[in-house]
Amino acid sequence: MKTYQTNAAFADNYKFLIGSIIPRPIAVISTRNIDGTNNLAPFSFFTAVSASPMIIAFCPMIRTSTGDFKDTVKNILREKEFVVNFCTESNYERVNLASTELPYGEDEFTFTGLTPMDSQIVKAKRMKESPVQFECVFRDMLCYGKEPGAGSLITGEVKLIHVDEAVLADGKISTDLFKAVGRGTGNDWFKTDSRFQMERLTKAQIQK
Numbered sequence: 141m142k143t144y145q146t147n148a149a150f151a152d153n154y155k156f157l158i159g160s161i162i163p164r165p166i167a168v169i170s171t172r173n174i175d176g177t178n179n180l181a182p183f184s185f186f187t188a189v190s191a192s193p194m195i196i197a198f199c200p201m202i203r204t205s206t207g208d209f210k211d212t213v214k215n216i217l218r219e220k221e222f223v224v225n226f227c228t229e230s231n232y233e234r235v236n237l238a239s240t241e242l243p244y245g246e247d248e249f250t251f252t253g254l255t256p257m258d259s260q261i262v263k264a265k266r267m268k269e270s271p272v273q274f275e276c277v278f279r280d281m282l283c284y285g286k287e288p289g290a291g292s293l294i295t296g297e298v299k300l301i302h303v304d305e306a307v308l309a310d311g312k313i314s315t316d317l318f319k320a321v322g323r324g325t326g327n328d329w330f331k332t333d334s335r336f337q338m339e340r341l342t343k344a345q346i347q348k
């Protein structure tokens with residue numbers, strides 16, 4: 141077994157992070173630029189944090205090309221709100237396009253061909269092609285450095301959940317209908333169509 145120090149360069153740590161923490165779900169974060177245009181970007185350092193209150197978190201890193209916060213972060217810090225949309229089999233190519241580094245203010249719904257929809261309580265738009273959308277209010281930000289590649293943890297409280305009836309079965313989101321897509325190492329992506337079921341066991345069942 142090989143052992144590595146984590147005080148190595150960004151790229152060395154990064155390859156182990158994205159190679160080991162897999163599969164990662166992808167949040168497609170929509171925010172409003174200062175001039176009212178829309179920003180859209182995927183983030184696979186993304187997870188659920190709390191069910192009640194309902195909190196999610198994602199982790200944007202300082203941009204390596206500029207040493208600055210990504211546009212998503214600038215918008216959230218100013219507007220205090222955002223929308224989480226989801227990457228699925230029917231939108232992943234356009235979601236990938238949304239990761240392109242564009243000049244601030246260039247509308248990323250227009251650029252990607254994805255469709256903006258008004259939200260109900262936040263100004264940031266929802267992405268029509270996402271069958272689940274969370275309207276979020278910014279809660280906290282923890283920053284782990286100022287150098288390129290340093291991450292931040294941004295949490296948001298989900299105030300409204302929108303779900304397309306087409307992905308619902310018995311009032312729950314069906315994995316088969318949702319067809320979520322995730323991220324792996326390098327340029328690997330995952331579909332969620334290879335699964336197995338396993339029930340959680342009680343201690344009594346294990347000791348039988």
Ligand SMILES: Cc1cc2nc3c(=O)[nH]c(=O)nc-3n(C[C@H](O)[C@H](O)[C@H](O)COP(=O)(O)O)c2cc1C
Pocket residue numbers: 166179180181182183184185186199200201202210211212213235236238239240241242323
């Ligand atoms: C599937 C996917 C997942 C990504 N996940 C992250 C991530 O978790 N953190 C991050 O900083 N960048 C991530 N990126 C890169 C950002 O999407 C990219 O830097 C984007 O330009 C940021 O946009 P913004 O400046 O409009 O916020 C990811 C890219 C892709 C394609």
